[in-house]
Amino acid sequence: LSLESQKKWQEAEQTYLKLVQRFPSQPHGYRALGWLFGVGLSKTLSNEEGLSLAHRAVNLKNDTLSWEILSAC
Numbered sequence: 001l002s003l004e005s006q007k008k009w010q011e012a013e014q015t016y017l018k019l020v021q022r023f024p025s026q027p028h029g030y031r032a033l034g035w036l037f038g039v040g041l042s043k044t045l046s047n048e049e050g051l052s053l054a055h056r057a058v059n060l061k062n063d064t065l066s067w068e069i070l071s072a073c
Helices: 009-021 027-038 047-060 064-072
Strands: none
Touching: 009 027, 027 047, 027 064, 047 064
């Protein structure tokens, strides 16, 4: 979150990618990556990857926030 506050989007994205690799059962990294992709700040994710990460977040935590992020993608 501190990287996002500093608008260091690519560094934040890389950190979130590491987060989902290390903690694949936690939705937070997937949500963050889905949000970065959905608002157009992702520089490394393909359309398929961005949508897949957001979909994974919904599967891990089926709530309004996860659905909103998926919708943005």
